Amino acid sequence: MNHYAAGKSNSNAHAVKARPFRVTIVHPCVGRSVGMKKYIRTWQMEPIPVAMIAALLPADVERCFYDDRLEEIPYDEPTDLVAISVETYTAKRAYQIASEYRRRGVPVVMGGFHATLCPDEVMKYCESIVIGEAEAVVPELIDDYRHGSPKRIYEKRGDDNQLIRPPMTVSPDRSIFAGKKYLPIRLVEFARGCRFKCDFCAIQSYFSSTHNHRPIETVVEEIKRVRKPRQLIFFIDDNLTSNLPAAKEFMRAIEPLGIRWVSQTAINVAFDDEALALMKRSGCQGVLVGFESLEPEALKQMNKGFNLMKGGPAQALANFRKFNLRIYGTFIFGYDHDTPLTFERSVNFAIDQGMFIAAFNHITPFPGTPLYDRMKAEGRLLYDAWWLDDRYRYNMIPYTPKNMDSEELADRCVKARRDFYRWRSIFRRSTDRVHWRRPWMFFNFFLINAMHQWDIEGRNGLPLGDANWSGKLISVDGTNLTAVNNGSLSV
Ligand code: B12
Ligand code: SF4
Structure with missing residues (x-):
């Protein structure tokens, strides 16, 4: 399946229904072992990157947020775009979540530390990647998706090829944390x-x-x-x-x-x-x-x-x-x-x-x-x-x-x-x-x-990614990837 096409047709369909453009933001957990019921409590703080993305969305964009550490993600809920923040420890779980959405034809954008420091890998699992700080590009990214013309890479670099550091004038929108039980x-x-x-x-x-x-x-x-x-x-x-x-x-x-x-x-x-x-x-x-x-x-x-x-x-x-x-x-x-x-x-x-x-x-x-x-x-x-x-x-x-x-x-x-x-x-x-x-x-x-x-050994042995997940990772061209033991992901 061509996921860009899927993303576009989604937005067109919504335009016909005159439903507002909807962005679903997901914060992945590090991992879960088989049968694990509760996630590590000391890590359950309000995720500020998520609140920053919410704050950068235009007012007429509908937003919802799911924290994978606290709740089930309703993958079948209609949405136009999914935004996931990726750290190195959460990368595997982020790719699992992305695959669930992408196999339903919903485009995914990824950003954060791992996306910025390891872009070639992250790009395999999402339609668009944001390299660097969200403030520099999110409004443009949303505009592109709404008009059905998303880019693969969003980044702003100066003449010295360094990432441009945008002014930090936007404050996080914490309203999306409502009802979630954080520390x-x-x-x-x-x-x-x-x-x-x-x-x-x-x-x-x-x-x-x-x-x-x-x-x-x-x-x-x-x-x-x-x-x-x-x-x-x-x-x-x-x-x-x-x-x-x-x-x-x-x-x-x-x-x-x-x-x-x-x-x-x-x-x-x-x-x-x-x-x-x-x-x-x-x-x-x-x-x-x-x-x-x-x-x-x-x-x-x-x-x-x-x-x-x-x-x-x-x-x-x-x-x-x-x-x-x-x-x-x-x-x-x-x-x-x-x-x-x-x-x-x-x-x-x-x-x-x-x-x-x-x-x-x-x-x-x-x-x-x-x-x-x-x-x-x-x-x-x-x-x-x-x-x-x-x-x-x-x-x-x-x-x-x-x-x-x-x-x-x-x-x-x-x-x-x-x-x-x-x-x-x-x-x-x-x-x-x-x-x-x-x-x-x-x-x-x-x-x-x-x-x-x-808690001396509390987190030792925690798998990265959800060990209960039995799906297939989906690459950007729609090919199923299988995780293999040497760490590379092969087709
Ligand atoms: C607070 C914090 C924690 C808190 C938890 C926070 C939470 N909400 O759950 C605690 C103390 C529990 C914690 C734990 C850990 N943390 Co920590 N943590 C931080 C810290 C200090 C701040 C994070 C933050 O909110 N920053 C503010 C936001 C606004 O900045 P940002 O994340 O960079 O987001 C911006 C951009 O990156 C981008 N962006 C980010 N995501 C996305 C997504 C999209 C779609 C887009 C478009 C853009 C985008 O836009 C944002 C705005 O510009 C950072 C370091 C730092 N200063 O950032 C480390 C950091 C994120 N943690 C790190 C690590 C390693 C861990 C642990 C693994 C440590 C450990 N061994 O136990 C655990 C893992 C926990 C987990 N992921 O579940 C590393 C990650 C490195 C990496 N390469 O991934 C960091 C960078 C620290 C470091 N010095 O290296 N952490
Ligand atoms: S580079 Fe700065 S933030 Fe990182 S470990 Fe050194 S002093 Fe701390």
């Missing part, structure tokens, strides 16, 4: 991108190490509009302080709102007392900081040598503590100089420093990142495309490490989590003054740590 935390975006170039990070690849923020007054207005009493706000920027002067201006503007917030930052903010004071005064409860490694060689290899600036992690943590900011430290393992001792050093450091919580994960080569390209060039990837391979499961190591085998790397990450979340460590960390200054925070400290202790 009680508000997600708000201040900026996108980061000026650093850590080799494993999809952010720097997607945004070419640039950083762009929304008009501060727009964000303040949005917070006033969406805040709920006592609800925590999560600023979803990957590095809130990538542009320190802008971050300070932002924090000054939100200070009078009296909110409580958390976010993610790089270590550089720890060496700016004015920024730390502003964080505290504007309601910051704690931040995730990517310490990644204590090994200078590993930091060098990941292009994150800046983590050793001005006294490095220990000094940074002392500065955060001075301002009573709680720290969620993240560590990654599997760089070429890592040895069994590396894990022990990181865990002991995180305990000695009284971190609120910490994550100990192996590196994951995401397509489109320098890490992925290096692993591929060195012939160390274990799958052609781990994110599509039926043998691959969440938290498996998709490459060959240097000083240990992949099972040992995986086991040592689990052991590191176990050591950090032992009751002995929890009690020891709880004595840090930052955690017991407020009674409800002290209570939360134990609750959150207990939840992490319980």
Whole structure:
């Protein structure tokens, strides 16, 4: 079947019936094992990309939204176009969902991180692909579909061939979340991108190490509009302080709102007392900081040598503590100089420093990142495309490490989590003054740590894609594709 033709005839049919053009937006889950009833609760937050797409649709376009993590998708419900946001972990599931719609003759458009960083693959499963930020192209895309003349690729590049970064003036339309039960935390975006170039990070690849923020007054207005009493706000920027002067201006503007917030930052903010004071005064409860490694060689290899600036992690943590900011430290393992001792050093450091919580994960080569390209060039990837391979499961190591085998790397990450979340460590960390200054925070400290202790291996083994799905993936020319074990999808 020619799906473009199907898409066109759909719109023509609707024009005859004078029904408004309808777009169905779908947010895919990562995966489901056979018989799995409930999806991972801690991942069920409001999906902001979906709300951004909804906000960009012209007013006369009907919209509906299905969150694959929370509900069944009614594939037979009439619609003119389906829009799916694709991340690397959700790619396989996104292709399954797309195939369901496309076999019913409904055209599909895909965008997001994986679409931007792996376009050749994503294009096989949709009529149109959006490379880069939706703001740059969605109005044009909708117009093209309504007129029956869709393009295969939507992207806007400048003379330097870099993706053009559109102004971030549109605010997300959260009305589409009505009736869906998300975690009680508000997600708000201040900026996108980061000026650093850590080799494993999809952010720097997607945004070419640039950083762009929304008009501060727009964000303040949005917070006033969406805040709920006592609800925590999560600023979803990957590095809130990538542009320190802008971050300070932002924090000054939100200070009078009296909110409580958390976010993610790089270590550089720890060496700016004015920024730390502003964080505290504007309601910051704690931040995730990517310490990644204590090994200078590993930091060098990941292009994150800046983590050793001005006294490095220990000094940074002392500065955060001075301002009573709680720290969620993240560590990654599997760089070429890592040895069994590396894990022990990181865990002991995180305990000695009284971190609120910490994550100990192996590196994951995401397509489109320098890490992925290096692993591929060195012939160390274990799958052609781990994110599509039926043998691959969440938290498996998709490459060959240097000083240990992949099972040992995986086991040592689990052991590191176990050591950090032992009751002995929890009690020891709880004595840090930052955690017991407020009674409800002290209570939360134990609750959150207990939840992490319980969840040490919680998601390990989750398949990517829905293992209960028995359909066939449909390629863009209508040929059925079957997933095969070497990860490539063959006709
Ligand atoms: C908040 C967040 C979470 C939240 C969940 C969010 C939710 N709603 O469920 C939590 C903490 C649970 C989480 C979990 C995970 N996350 Co996360 N997360 C983020 C974060 C920080 C913000 C996402 C966001 O809302 N951004 C704001 C929106 C507006 O931006 P956007 O997604 O880029 O969308 C724009 C464009 O990409 C484009 N676009 C996006 N989709 C589409 C679709 C169409 C049709 C179109 C036209 C355009 C389009 O238009 C949008 C507007 O311009 C991002 C990093 C970041 N700053 O973006 C990481 C990020 C998306 N997460 C990532 C990862 C790896 C994960 C985990 C796998 C981590 C883990 N190992 O456990 C899990 C997977 C969970 C899942 N997918 O179910 C990676 C994905 C990398 C990749 N290559 O795919 C990111 C990019 C972080 C990173 N540093 O690499 N995450
Ligand atoms: S500092 Fe954080 S967001 Fe920025 S490139 Fe490094 S890992 Fe990515």
